[in-house]
Amino acid sequence: MRDVVYIASILVDGYLGADDGDNAWVVPDQELHRHFNDLEASFDTHLYGRRMYELMSQYWPAADEQPDAPDYVAEYARIWRAMPKVVFSKSLDQVHWNSRLFAGDAIEEVDRLKREPGKPMSVGGAVLATSLAQGGLIDEFRFYVMPAIIASGTPIFAALDKHINLATREVRQFTSGAVLLRYRARPVAVT
Secondary structure (H helix, E strand, C coil): CCCEEEEEEEECCCEEEECCCCCHHHCCCHHHHHHHHHHHCCCCEEEEEHHHHHHHHHHHHHHHHCCCCCHHHHHHHHHHHHCCEEEECCCCCCCCCCEEEECCCHHHHHHHHHCCCCCCEEEECHHHHHHHHHCCCCCEEEEEEECCCCCCEEECCCCCCCCCEEEEEEEEECCCCCEEEEEEEECCCCC
């Protein structure tokens, strides 16, 4: 079975984004950006919620056309456009850039996709990730903790109604101060 990997850049206090929309803290430096570019080679599909798809599609389709774009940004733009994407949304009418719109049950579709041959799939978006975590479909969690605190905003998960036990797989600090916390989901022990 293919793995589903939730990747999120978060702040020390567990938020994904600020209430006021200021998310300047999430822009990675060159080292972290190159890490993300390399990480993309391990996936063959992005699973996006509507908001994450809209956020990504505002910038990445043409980021490599900017004359001042660093080579690692241009590389990510090419990777992003080529990567197949499944966008889970009941409100969008269409998607672009090698994307497929899915308006049905995300749990059923991701469960089906996991059984297909291929590389792991990445998940982007807190609402979708919460839903998939509730359904026991996320195999790995990669949290990139940025050295800042905002005290309110979008939490990494909406309310979960179950515990998710994790096994630590990797802890890595980048020169920017960002820290990768990589975990594998573990089944809950039955007593």
